[in-house]
Amino acid sequence: MVLKETLPPAKQKNLILFLAGLCLILLQFFMIREVTALLTGTELVIFLVAVAYFSGYSVGYILSDKLSLLAIRRFTLLFWIIHLSLPFSLRYWMGSVATDLPSVAFVFIIFFTAFALSSFYSLLLPRFIDMSSDGADSLASLYSIELIGAIFGLIVVFLFGSITWLQPVIYQIALAAIVILIIGGNKIKIVAGFALVIYGFSFTTLDFKSLAYHYTHFHGIPGCKILYSVNSPYQKIDIVESAFGERYIYLDGKKNYGSTGLKLFNVFLSQTPANLVKPKNALALGAGSLEAIKYVGSVADRLRIVDIDGAVPEGSKSHFKYTNKFDEYDNWVLTIDDAKSFLNETDELFDLVTVDIPAPLQIQTGLLHSVEFYEMVKERLAPGGVISISLSGTFKRTNKTPRTVAAALTRVFDEVLIFTPDVAHRSFAIAGDKLPFTREDLIREAVRLGAVEVRVFDKTQAINIIGTMPPITYNDVSYPLKRSIRRVRKSYFSSKGSSD
Amino acid sequence: MAVRIKYLFVIVMGIFFALLQTCYFFQLEIWLTAAYPSFLTITMAWLLGNVVGLRLISDKTDSIFVSRRLWVILSVIAYYSVLGLLHLFPYQMNLLPVYGVLIGVSGVMAGRFFVRSRSIFESSSRLFLMENNGFILGWIIGFLGFVRFGISFNLFAPLIFGICCYVLIVSVSSSTKG
Numbered sequence: 001m002v003l004k005e006t007l008p009p010a011k012q013k014n015l016i017l018f019l020a021g022l023c024l025i026l027l028q029f030f031m032i033r034e035v036t037a038l039l040t041g042t043e044l045v046i047f048l049v050a051v052a053y054f055s056g057y058s059v060g061y062i063l064s065d066k067l068s069l070l071a072i073r074r075f076t077l078l079f080w081i082i083h084l085s086l087p088f089s090l091r092y093w094m095g096s097v098a099t100d101l102p103s104v105a106f107v108f109i110i111f112f113t114a115f116a117l118s119s120f121y122s123l124l125l126p127r128f129i130d131m132s133s134d135g136a137d138s139l140a141s142l143y144s145i146e147l148i149g150a151i152f153g154l155i156v157v158f159l160f161g162s163i164t165w166l167q168p169v170i171y172q173i174a175l176a177a178i179v180i181l182i183i184g185g186n187k188i189k190i191v192a193g194f195a196l197v198i199y200g201f202s203f204t205t206l207d208f209k210s211l212a213y214h215y216t217h218f219h220g221i222p223g224c225k226i227l228y229s230v231n232s233p234y235q236k237i238d239i240v241e242s243a244f245g246e247r248y249i250y251l252d253g254k255k256n257y258g259s260t261g262l263k264l265f266n267v268f269l270s271q272t273p274a275n276l277v278k279p280k281n282a283l284a285l286g287a288g289s290l291e292a293i294k295y296v297g298s299v300a301d302r303l304r305i306v307d308i309d310g311a312v313p314e315g316s317k318s319h320f321k322y323t324n325k326f327d328e329y330d331n332w333v334l335t336i337d338d339a340k341s342f343l344n345e346t347d348e349l350f351d352l353v354t355v356d357i358p359a360p361l362q363i364q365t366g367l368l369h370s371v372e373f374y375e376m377v378k379e380r381l382a383p384g385g386v387i388s389i390s391l392s393g394t395f396k397r398t399n400k401t402p403r404t405v406a407a408a409l410t411r412v413f414d415e416v417l418i419f420t421p422d423v424a425h426r427s428f429a430i431a432g433d434k435l436p437f438t439r440e441d442l443i444r445e446a447v448r449l450g451a452v453e454v455r456v457f458d459k460t461q462a463i464n465i466i467g468t469m470p471p472i473t474y475n476d477v478s479y480p481l482k483r484s485i486r487r488v489r490k491s492y493f494s495s496k497g498s499s500d
Numbered sequence: 501m502a503v504r505i506k507y508l509f510v511i512v513m514g515i516f517f518a519l520l521q522t523c524y525f526f527q528l529e530i531w532l533t534a535a536y537p538s539f540l541t542i543t544m545a546w547l548l549g550n551v552v553g554l555r556l557i558s559d560k561t562d563s564i565f566v567s568r569r570l571w572v573i574l575s576v577i578a579y580y581s582v583l584g585l586l587h588l589f590p591y592q593m594n595l596l597p598v599y600g601v602l603i604g605v606s607g608v609m610a611g612r613f614f615v616r617s618r619s620i621f622e623s624s625s626r627l628f629l630m631e632n633n634g635f636i637l638g639w640i641i642g643f644l645g646f647v648r649f650g651i652s653f654n655l656f657a658p659l660i661f662g663i664c665c666y667v668l669i670v671s672v673s674s675s676t677k678g
Contacts, residue, residue, distance in 0.1 A: 047643060054636045061629035122632075126625035139618045144554040144611075151547050158540060233536035308535055338533040344591040363526075363647070364534055474530060475650035 013128050014145050016181050019174045020121040021149025022156070026171040027117055028053070029157050030231055033252075034087045035113055037236040038094045038214070039106060040491065041252035042361040042484030052113035059115055060122030065130060067123070073183050079120040080179045084195060087168065088210035095217035098492075106492040161233055162311065165203045172199050215240050219255070221248065227319050232311035239319045247319060249289060251312075256358060257289045257320075264424045265390065267449050270354045271295035273388040273430050275445055276437040279351035281382070285339045285368075286356035287313040290324035293332050296354065303332040304348075310336045339368060340376060349382035359392035359401060360472060361487065366480035369405050370472040374412040378433075386432035387413070394420055395427035395457065397465055402427050404479050406462050408471035416459040417442055421451030506620050507630055509668040513613055514634020515641065516572075516661045520579060520606050521546065522642030523654040530651065531586035533593065541600045549604035553611020568616050568669050571609035576662035578605035583655070620672070 032053055039045045067075060082089075090109065098105035125146055132138035160166045176192040208226040215224040215238070223243025230237045238250040248258030257263070266289065274282065274296040282300040284292035287307035297303045307313055313334055317326055326332075335342060339357075355377075360366040367373060369389075377387050389409070391402035395418050406429060409416050413431035419442055420427040430442070439456050446454045457465065472479050521542065528538045553571070582602050589595055614627070621627050638661075645653035 043647075051636060051640065054632065054639060057632045058629055058636070061625045061632060064625040064628075065623050122628070123625075126623065126628050129624040139624055140554045140615050143614060144551045147547050147551050147554070151544060151551075154540065154544055154547070158536075233539070338535045340530075341533040341535070341591045341593070364529070367530065367534075473650065475652050476648070477650050478647050481647050 012181050013142070016178055017125060017128065017142055017146040018149035018152070019178050019181075020124050021146040021151075022153040023149075023171055023174050023178070024118060024121050025150045025153030025157065026167050026174070029161065030167040030171065031086060031117060032113075033231055033236050035090065035109055037238075037250075037253035038090055038218075039109060040254050040487075041235075042254075042487055043363055043366075043480045044484040044488050046362065047481070048110055049113055052110045053118055055114045056116075056118035057122040059119040060124075061126060063119065064123040064126040072123070072127070075120065075123075076179055076182045079116070080175060082116055083175055084172065084199060088206045091210040091214040095214040098218050102492040106488075157233075162230065164230055165207070167231065169200050169203060172196060211238065212240070215250075219250075221246075228315040230311045230315065232309050234309045234311075237309070237311050237315055239315050249312075249315070249320075251358060254358065254361065264421070264450065265426070266291040266295055266356070268419075268421050268424050268428050268446065268451075269356060269388055269390050272428075272442070272445050272449060273352055273354065273386060274299045275449075276430075276441055277352045277384075277386055279385075281348060281350050282352040282354070283348075283350040283380070284354045284356060285377075286358075287316060287334070288356045289320045290316040290326050291320075292354060292356065293324050293326045293329050296352065297329040297332045300352070301331060303329075304335060305332060306335045306337055306339055306342045308336070308338050340373065343376045343380055346380065348380065349385065350380055351382050351385045353377050353381065353385070353387045355387065355389040359390075359483075360404070360480045361484050363477050363480055366472050366477050367474070369408060370474060370477075371408045371411050372474050374408055374431075378412055381432060384432070384434055384436045386430050386435060388428065388430050391418065391427040391429055393426055395462070395465065397467070400469060400479075401483060403466045403469040404471060405429070407466045407469050408473075410459055410463055410466065411471055414459075416462055418457040418462050419443070419446060420455040421446045421449075422453040423451050505668065505671050509665075509672045510617065510620065510627060510630040511634035511637070512661065512664050512668055513617075514631040514636075515638030516634075516658075516665050517610050517631075518635045518638025519642045519657050519661050520575065522639060522646065523579065523658055524582065524603055524606075526646050527583060527586055527651070527654055528599065531590045532596070532599070533591065537593075537596060541596055542603055545600040545603035546607040546610070549607020549609075550611040552604070553608035553613075554615055555611075566612070566616070568609070568612050569666060571605075571612045572662055572665045572669065575606040575609040576658060578602040579658045579662075 032049055035049050036046055039049070090112070093108070094105055125142060128142050129139050132142070156170060157167065173196060176196050180189055180192050207229065211226045211229055212224045215221045215226070221240060221242045225241045226238065227241055227247070228237070228239035235252045239247060240250065241247050246258060249256040270284070270292045279296070279300045280302070282296045282303045284296060284303060284305045287305050290305070290313055292305060293303065305313070316324060321327065355368070357368045358365050360369045374387070381387065389405065391405045393399045393402045395402040395406060406416070406418060409429050409431045414433045415435045416429055416431040417435065417439060418427055418429045439458065443454045443456060470476060524542050525539070528542065532538055582599055585595060585598065617627060618624060642657070645657055
């Protein structure tokens with residue numbers, strides 16, 4: 001009864017729930033992405049983080065009718081203090097602990113997600129409903145207010161998602177308002193106002209410093225400096241520079257470009273087939289560092305680059321101009337679209353299609369290494385046209401990923417040549433129904449572009465090495481999860497490396 | 501027995517909601533686009549449908565639209581309509597509003613469920629807890645089911661769990677009357 005009397009009045013309750021709904025959506029977008037990237041977002045990580053986040057709701061529901069109002073106020077204060085440190089504190093945590101105690105760092109982050117991210121918000125709704133006297137009516141009205149807050153949050157994300165600092169700052173404003181409404185009093189208003197001003201003004205500095213700390217200590221990039229960091233609707237994109245001037249692209253915490261091997265990646269993925277095919281019309285699926293412009297655009301009449309995420313080419317234009325030289329060519333266009341959707345809609349035929357898509361560590365990227373996807377590409381190939389793709393590792397019997405990708409290619413295309421230039425430390429495949437060059441031409445070109453030794457496998461030899469390894473299909477997308485389980489085990493729970 | 505059925509009912513409904521969401525998501529991702537509008541449509545339509553189910557259909561009327569059973573059936577029909585349209589017209593972005601409306605129908609079902617099930621437990625926190633536990637379970641089933649069986653899983657799972665929900669609603673309704 002005492003609790004009921006001290007509950008916020010109806011208007012305040014409504015506002016608290018509206019803001020809680022808003023905060024839950026913003027958290028999903030900027031913190032779940034952050035946590036996923038901190039743990040190098042493979043499918044297993046995405047799965048565990050999502051389960052932990054939804055478990056947080058259950059934690060809140062359990063606490064809802066167990067805490068006194070005083071305890072809720074204290075919990076609100078504690079929760080607010082913890083959340084004022086986000087997203088910076090978790091980066092420092094991973095940077096300082098993960099090197100020596102990776103499993104502890106990993107488990108802590110998952111527990112943090114389950115207990116400290118969403119739990120506070122979910123205890124409010126049932127508490128308010130159960131304190132009201134009008135049963136189902138209060139559930140309908142109060143729950144719908146929280147949902148309207150969530151819808152508003154979605155609109156905020158949609159309209160302002162590309163502005164890095166805006167989501168966390170709006171989140172902090174909404175949370176501070178909830179804290180003021182629950183705790184009440186002038187003191188808390190002053191403290192909250194002060195905290196918000198400090199958070200807002202120091203966000204960019206803290207954001208870049210904490211990220212730099214994380215990349216220096218967790219990813220081992222010495223003297224790291226953050227050049228670009230964007231939370232796009234699809235992924236977290238970071239472009240970082242080491243003390244030696246080396247630049248790297250990280251997508252959801254996974255290195256996409258930057259090591260010596262990855263720089264040569266585009267030489268063998270794009271330049272080699274482009275020089276051999278001399279395409280009139282070329283297509284690059286995946287923008288990456290935009291080096292396709294230099295390597296393919298220089299020999300093709302026309303090049304179209306398709307990427308689902310405009311933030312990647314945007315970052316590459318700003319920070320990799322020295323290597324992609326995008327402004328020296330005018331025969332290329334950029335299309336922001338889903339690759340499958342684009343392939344289905346276009347009526348163009350291409351002489352060369354390069355697929356610069358991250359390794360199949362997530363379902364989304366796995367689907368772009370599937371039999372069905374290659375069939376879509378095949379339909380858009382001109383007579384004598386070829387597809388060029390990385391096998392995400394060295395093609396041999398003990399490496400599952402290259403065998404999986406090769407299994408899909410050999411199922412779809414009549415001719416496949418897989419080649420492993422020694423300097424690239426990975427294999428590539430060029431496939432089509434009739435390749436317009438020979439095995440010897442391929443070796444010659446790869447050597448001309450810097451390889452010392454090149455191993456080449458034709459389709460028959462490839463099938464022999466692939467063995468019984470099944471390809472990814474729309475009816476079996478298990479490979480990305482299996483690979484990410486191995487990767488998480490290797491990165492966080494094993495002292496020894498395992499073959500991938 | 502009645503208590504067990506109540507718990508089972510709420511958990512299975514939670515599983516059903518999560519399964520529908522994951523199945524909608526994967527189907528749209530494969531046959532429409534993996535781009536952001538697809539995800540936004542699913543989430544927005546589901547939330548809006550939920551609000552409609554909670555607020556716009558008064559529980560005090562005798563209208564057939566207050567029935568949970570009806571909305572489970574409509575929800576399953578909506579899901580398979582989306583599936584059918586995606587297969588007939590793959591990658592047609594102009595159908596996105598249609599998908600939004602159909603997904604919204606499933607969202608209405610979730611809203612109706614919460615309003616009509618408020619009195620099942622003494623506290624609403626128990627209702628939300630059990631539903632959320634079911635949702636987590638459903639999310640795991642939906643995710644692993646898709647990973648293992650791909651689009652074949654999405655073809656059958658919503659129907660199977662829709663039937664389970666319907667049967668449980670009938671059981672809970674009759675035990676409440678009894």
